[in-house]
Amino acid sequence: MRVWFDVLTPKQVLFFGPIIRSLSDSGAEVLATSRRYREVGPLAERSGLKLEYVGDRGRRGEEDQLLAATRRQAEMIPLVRDFRPQAAVSIASAVCARIAFGLKVKHVAVNDSPHSEVAGRLSIPLSHHLLCPWVIPYAAWKRFGIGKDQVTTYHALDPAAWLKRAPLPGPVPKLRTGRKTITVRVQESDAPYLASADAKWVDTVLTSLLGAFPDANLVALCRYDFQVEEIRRKFGSRWIVPGEVVSGHDLLSSTDLFVGMGGTMNAEAALMGVPTISAFQGALYTDRYLGSVGLLSKALTPAALLSEAKRLLNSTSRKRYASKAKRTLDAMDDPVPKIAGFIRKTANQA
Numbered sequence: 001m002r003v004w005f006d007v008l009t010p011k012q013v014l015f016f017g018p019i020i021r022s023l024s025d026s027g028a029e030v031l032a033t034s035r036r037y038r039e040v041g042p043l044a045e046r047s048g049l050k051l052e053y054v055g056d057r058g059r060r061g062e063e064d065q066l067l068a069a070t071r072r073q074a075e076m077i078p079l080v081r082d083f084r085p086q087a088a089v090s091i092a093s094a095v096c097a098r099i100a101f102g103l104k105v106k107h108v109a110v111n112d113s114p115h116s117e118v119a120g121r122l123s124i125p126l127s128h129h130l131l132c133p134w135v136i137p138y139a140a141w142k143r144f145g146i147g148k149d150q151v152t153t154y155h156a157l158d159p160a161a162w163l164k165r166a167p168l169p170g171p172v173p174k175l176r177t178g179r180k181t182i183t184v185r186v187q188e189s190d191a192p193y194l195a196s197a198d199a200k201w202v203d204t205v206l207t208s209l210l211g212a213f214p215d216a217n218l219v220a221l222c223r224y225d226f227q228v229e230e231i232r233r234k235f236g237s238r239w240i241v242p243g244e245v246v247s248g249h250d251l252l253s254s255t256d257l258f259v260g261m262g263g264t265m266n267a268e269a270a271l272m273g274v275p276t277i278s279a280f281q282g283a284l285y286t287d288r289y290l291g292s293v294g295l296l297s298k299a300l301t302p303a304a305l306l307s308e309a310k311r312l313l314n315s316t317s318r319k320r321y322a323s324k325a326k327r328t329l330d331a332m333d334d335p336v337p338k339i340a341g342f343i344r345k346t347a348n349q350a
Helices: 010-025 040-047 062-083 094-102 117-126 201-212 225-238 248-253 264-271 285-292 302-313 318-331 335-348
Strands: 002-006 029-036 052-056 087-090 107-110 129-133 151-154 181-185 217-221 257-260 276-278
Touching: 002 010, 002 062, 002 094, 002 335, 010 029, 010 040, 010 335, 029 040, 029 062, 052 062, 062 094, 087 094, 087 335, 094 107, 094 117, 107 117, 107 335, 129 335, 151 335, 181 201, 181 264, 201 217, 201 225, 201 302, 217 225, 217 248, 248 264, 257 264, 257 302, 264 276, 264 285, 264 318, 276 285, 276 302
Parallel strands: 002 029, 002 087, 029 052, 087 107, 107 129, 129 151, 181 217, 181 257, 257 276
Antiparallel strands: none
C-alpha cells in the first residue's frame, strides 16, 4: 500500500506525523512531501518525519505565489507518478488535489478550516472524501461542492492528535522568573481569508498588551522571517521575538495567557488549560466550540482584549480551568486511528 501526503505547515507536521507513523507501522509505504517553509523543517526533524521538499510558497503577492504553485505542481508530477500512490492526503493542498485528480488517485482531505475559502475551492471539489472535526456542520462544506455522503467527522479537535502523545522537544525563549508570561501567535498575514482584515491588528494587539502589562514576559511567535524582522524593528527588546522555531508545547506550559490570531494554537492552548483569548479576525467553528465550554474568550477590540486579559490573569480559578480543559480533551477521541483507518481503507479500494 502506497500513500502520498503533502505536508505544508507546522500544524500539518504535528497532525499528520502520528498518522503517517501509524500507516508506516502497519506496512504502508509513505511519500511525504512539503515545500520550503520557515517552521516546517525544524519541526519535521524533531519529530523524525522524513519530508521531500519540492518548491516553495513564493514571495508575498498573489502572482508570485501562483507562479510558485504552478512550478511546484510541475516538479511534483514525475515524483508522484513514479511513486504510484493508491491514495493522496492533504489538508487543503491544491497541488496535491490537482495532481491526484490528474493521475486518477483518490484524494482524502482532512480539514478543519472552512473559512479558508480559496484553499477549499482549489482542493475540496477534487477530493474523494473529506474528514473534519464534529463541531463543523456539513453546511460549512456544502458550498465547495462536496456531497454530504462524502464527509466523515471525528470527535476531536485537531490538536488532540498530538496532545494525546508525548510533546516534541525543542528550545524555549528565556523568560524572567517571577513574572507573568503572555504569548501571542501572530496572524497568517498572507492568507487570502485575511485579505480584507485590518492589517494593523497585530501592531494594535502588541501595543495594547505592552502598555497594560509592561512587566510581563511578552512573547510574539511569528510565522515568517519578515514578521520576525518587522516586530523586532517596531518593538525592539520590549517583545521577545524568537528567531528559531520553539517548542510550542513547552512555551505554552509556561504561559499564563495566550492570545491567538489563528485557529490551531488557540485550540492547542485551550486544551492544555492555558487561559486563551482568540483575536482571530473572523469566525471559527473551533473557537465557537471552545467558547461554549468555557475554555476561550473572543476579543476584537483593544478594550475587549485588555478587559479579558486582566480578568484571566487575575483569576484565582486556574486549577478549575485546567481541570475543565483536561476533561474536555479526555472526552475527545484520538483522531489518529480513525483517520489512518479511513486512508488505509481508501488505498486498499484503489
